[in-house]
Amino acid sequence: MNQQTSRDRSGESKGPAMEPSYSRSVAVHEWLFLGIAPDRSVINLLVEGEGGLRPEELTRAVAVASEANPGARLVLEGKRWVDSGKAPEVLVFDEESFNRERLDSSALRTELPETGPTCEVLLFPGASTTVVFRAAHAVMDARGLLMWANDVFRVLRGQDPMGATSRIDGDELIRQVCAPDAAPPPSEPPTAEFASPLGPRPISSPGPIWRRRTVDGTHLGATAKVISALAAAYGPGRFIVPVDLRRHAPHVRSTAMLAQALHLEVQVGDGWEEVQREMLTGLAERRELASGADPVIMKVPLPVLRMGAEELDKDAAQYNSYPGRAYVSHLGTVNLDDVSANDFQATSVYALGNANPGSPPEIDLVETPGRTEITLAWHDGPGADARADALLDIIEEALSPREHRGWAGNRTDRALPTERSVVQLFRERVERAPDRVALSGPEGYVTYAELSRRADAVAAELRRRGAGPGTVVGLLAGRTVAAIAGLWGVLRVGACYLPLDVRHPDLRLTELLTDAGSRYCLVERPYDQRDCVPESCQSLPLDDLAGVEGPSAESADATINPDDLAYIIYTSGSTGRPKGVQIEHRNLVNYVHWATREFGIDDQTRMPLLTSPSFDVSGTSVFLPLLAGGEVVLMRDDPNHLSLRRLLTESGANALNLTPSHLDLIGHLDLAPTGYRSIIVVGEQLRVEVAARAQRMFGPDCRIINEYGPTEATIGCTAHTYTPRTDSSASVVPIGLPADNTKVFLLDAERRFVAPGEVGEMYLGGAQLARGYLGRPDLNRERFPILADGTRVYRTGDHARLLATGELEFIGRIDDQVKVRGHRVEPAEIAQALEDHPAVDRAVVVARTRRGQTGKALYAYALTNATVTQEQLTDHLVARLPAYMVPAATVVVPELPYTVSGKVDIRALPDPFDTNPDTAVGGDAETADPLHEAVAQIWSRTLGVDRARLDGQANFHRLGGDSISLLAMLAAVSRELLATAGEDAFMAELPAILREPTLERVAALVRQARDEAGTVRQ
Structure with missing residues (x-):
């Protein structure tokens, strides 16, 4: 251990120089704890997080917080606690001093003498910083320790501490809240009659061991569930539940030891509901108030108490007999923001309890949003590790059954056929068949060699200007040869491309280029005449760089690392600001290998590019055919029934990648296309009637594949091939099974795994998970949480359930987000843009189903402060938002209706058709x-x-x-x-x-x- 700060461990009290400003009596149960060996009666609260804490700042914060919480500075003088006036020490250790997996550190076993100091703070820096708040149990309980820790972090955030200055002790609190005739009768001291669930231990304990288990979700009745499961596994018995006496006096702010024990007698077969009911009954009857220690103990000298505790501990160890099966303590729910600072974000909080003399194992629960931390404290000894893990297995199964956590569909591990990047794979395709057609369309045919030469020309110019890994290059182009060449040129220098939709307004494009920090933007004519490239970004003429004329500029491609960015695509943001999703090469290459196999893509595939390059599903149409030696059919015109008819009948395409809306449009064409092998449908929910119509149109040999996947999981991460025989009984087509090396978890609102068949929110994990949102650490923490087993996931906001077939069925959104033409849209972003109009004070945007239609349309409602027409408001939005985000109608209303909870009452908003003057008709x-x-x-x-x-x-x-x-x-x-x-x-x-x-x-x-x-x- 490399201890960087020394401390006085003599335990000698030097005493304050003057009368202490804070003191209080030692309560009976505190005196009892003082009779226990100091090194075995210390409680620890551990805060783990990302980022660092500077020791000098932490030291200052501890001093300021302890001034406001003098209970952290107490020393024993006689039978009183007095404020030493000295802040607890902050001790800094190196990373190797704490084995986080085994919760092992000599610093955690160091005693805190009752004469002082009785509290301290340990700092273990490293990849995951850990701060440990320690206190002698005689002077603080877990709730008091958390109060003090919260105030330390408040000071670190620049806030004033809340403080806890009450002088009340447990004895006085009981006297205040209980009239003599209302207090429960004193309980009889429990007899030692229960074997430890961890089995016998050495009579001479080598010290405590701690074990930790993290379970997903927060759980109703967690304490009762733990007790019920332990009784079922180890037999009936008494369980001891510490109760915070502050519940009787919520106004009291004290860090003192204010916990009393509630005893529960539990039988085998008692369900958790029965245990919960008994616990609530005991709390209602205030039984914990009767479990205090006999006041006569105050007359027993501490050395005598200590000798008695040692004898009791020897007998308990010799006969494996304790006053209960276990202590089960629940600290409650901790908000991680409360124990975070500016440069430090807490990721977990947990407690390490005691292995007190003569006491059964201690189990501590702490809940944070989305997870429950469970720790076990017991005496070390032969086999203790294995028995502790077995006990924690029982608890984990009680809270989060393995049947809910496990799903055969998540067994997706599959080695990639090659570790080469898409850049290397494309170069190999060019070398293997340079004369094959890579692109076709209005500009004619372009071979692999020609496309590669054009891409090299773009790469040469970017390389000359210093572009490379970490550089973001905008790409403003249509579905053209130059656009595809530009994309590969950016990737070949190791840079990241940012696809921009030419139909988006200039203000929107400027915003995206600025937010992404783009240094260059490849611009195709005639878009070079637009005023959308900010001054911080250089506009480069894509047509000239990727033109047909000019010598070859081939040179060595940049070395691509798996964690290098391949592209950034922006999606709508709930805060009114678009979110840049960062896709790494490792994400993209996993998708390419899976999708190529899953969709049957090969060198005979001819797939049209129908969608905008700024829509991530366009990656399917670009990367899959070109990396398989196939052909991309470029479609210059936006899809409509006429252009789609020509495509289907004249282009020679034999595969399609499109949205359900476009497939529905095709289904109404009077056509019978031949030769099509696969239709990949993605972006929206696929209705069975649309899939069935497409199957009839394209024939039984054509696969109708329903692909699901948000941008944050790289284009698509599940798939199902429509089968008329099995899928026709439902209204929607399943979304199938996860991609290679990808997992789907279904969790409820409390982030617990749902049972098979129940509806849950989809959380996606695995190889295709994006790096996160560009420059949005707050949003990354919210949308990319870590599961209990350490799996990083993306919270989709989509509901799904597991069908009896073992596949997933998409149910719908759980929030305000809506899909429009395959694009995710956050109504809040549209409302924010509308509120930027000087005449609008407040705006609300909602998605409503059009009468007689299956899809939804967006409608805006505005409170105005000046006369403004709907046309003016629409023009305002058109200049700022993509067309698919502009509401179908913008209605000016005199007021917004609200529910009793203060939210806008969506159902009470006026019908836009009734409000819109365009709908006022008569018989014309x-x-x-x-x-x-x-x-x-x-x-x-x-x-x-x-x-x-x-x-x-x-x-x-x-x-x-x-x-x-x-x-x-x-x-x-x-x-x-x-x-x-x-x-x-x-x-x-x-x-x-x-x-x-x-x-x-x-x-x-x-x-x-x-x-x-x-x-x-x-």
Whole structure:
């Protein structure tokens, strides 16, 4: 042990220089504890955390907190505790001085003499910093120790300590709260008659051992569950539960020893509910007040008490006989923020109790959000380790049954076929088949060699400018050859790419580039004319760098480490700020190997890129085909029924990767595509009716694969192939089983594992788990917690359950988050953007199901301080948010309705259709026009709006239509009202429709298309 600070261990009391400012009497039970050997009557509270604590700052904080909690500075003078005026010492040790796994350190076994000092603080720095607050049990109980520790951390955070200056002791507290005629009769001293569940121990104990077990979740009736399980395993007996007397006087703030024992007689077969009921009855009857020590003990000198304690301990050891089976103590729930400081974030709190003479084993429980810490204190000896672990196994099973924790679907360990990065794998593909077609589309065919040459040109320029590992490079481009070349160019220099959606407003793009700290942004024409690249970022001409002309610039690729970042993708943020998800190469390569095998991707695969590069599922369409030697089909136009029809019939594609909404749109096309091998559906819940329709359309040999996965788990992490025979009885398609080296855990609101078949929140762990959110440590702690076994997980906010088939079924969201076109949207981010408008004081955004539809649309409600139109508010949002985040309607309301709990009453918000002036209709003359009427009927069916509410100025978007439903409406108009020639002319007017999506405008364009084509759909 390398002790960096010395201390006086003589135990000699030098006494205060003047009358102490704080003193109190020694209570009877405190005197009894003083009669126990000091080194065996010390309680320890341990705080583990990430980050460091500077010894000098901790020393100062201990001094200030102890001034406010003088119980931490007490020494014994006669039969009184007096304030020494001297702060407890802070002792700093090296990391090797504390074996965290075995909870073993000589510093934890050092005595605290009753004459002083009676408290101290130990600091064990290291990868995981541990702070230990220690106190003689005669002067403090666990609750008092926690009060003092909390105040130390308050001072470290720059706050004033709460303080605990009451002079009350346990005897006085009992006298104050119990009138003589109301006090329970004194209890008889318990006789020693119960064997220890840990078996016999040496008569001469070599000292205590401590063992720790961490269990996921916080548990109702945890103390009763522990006692019931121990009685079932070791036989009936008495269990001793320490009770905090402060419950009788909540106003009292004292660190004193204010705990009394409640004795529970428990039989084998007593369920935890029965034990809980008996414990609550005992507390209601205040039985713990009758268990105090006989006052005559105060007349017994401490040396005599100590001799008696030693004899009692020898007899207990010789006959393995104790006054109870075990002490079971529960400190309650500790908020980790209360024991954290600016540079130190607590991750766990637990207590180490005593192995007191003549006492049974002590079990201590401490709960923190999401976990329960269990420690066991007992005497060391032969076989004690194994017996202690067996006892903790019993407790763990009682709180968290193995059946709930274990699931065969999580047996996913699988060695990767190679450790090479995606950069190396792509280079090998180029070398193996340089003349194979890598990309096809509007720009023609591009071979692997040509794509690689263009990527090298981009890499050369980035390398010349100093880009490398740790550099974030923006990529503002469409679904083009240059975009794919730019992506590989960034990866080849070891940098990380940030894909940007060209349809997002400039303000949004500027915000993302700034937040990511991008030094460079590769910009494709014509987007170089936009004002979106901040001054801190250099704009580079992607077309010129990745152009066809120019010499080869091939050079050695950067060395890629598994923990290097591959890309950052931003998702919507609940705080009003987008979150940058950091995906490492190790995450990406695991996904590539699993998905390639799971989806049947090979060198014959031709997969279109349908989604924006800023949508992480586009990685499936880019990485899987190119790393398997296949082909990526670039689709320049955004998906609509016309472009999708051409894709399906003319592109030669044989696989698709798309959202359920797009698959639903395809399902309504009058097509029978051939040659398709797999349809990968991801981003939203896949309904059985959509999957069944797709299966009929693409044929029985085409696999319809439902993939699930948030951005934080690298594109997709579970999958299920739709099977009509087994899946048709449900409404939604299962999401299947986890990917290789990936795990899914289902936990309830208290973070307990749920039983098979019960609904729980999905927590994802394993090789595809993202590094976390860029620059958001607070959010990382919240969304990426650590399970009890040390597994780092991502809390998805998605509900699921385990089916009888052993697969997962997605149920839905548990929070306000909603999926729009496969994108996760936090309504709070939209509300924040709306509140940035000077006329808006307060905004609320909600997701509602459109009448007659299965999906949800976003609606905004605003309280304003000035006259403002809905169009102005919408324009404000359009300039700041992606199109999929702009509400279908923005309603100005005079007030917001609230529930009795003070939350906005979503159900009481007005119907946006009733409020929106666009929906105020009457019988317009245009209904006499058959074409106008036909279009109106299609609108009514698509939007779920009564036909009577649609006049010529009805606005599709204002009526709740989003981009997918707009495409469905246009497809229905084309199918029902136009012939093929007219359809092309009609869809050529899509920009005009998007600018003015009114019923009158659409009907006029249909008529115009008919006239130009000279045909009408029969």
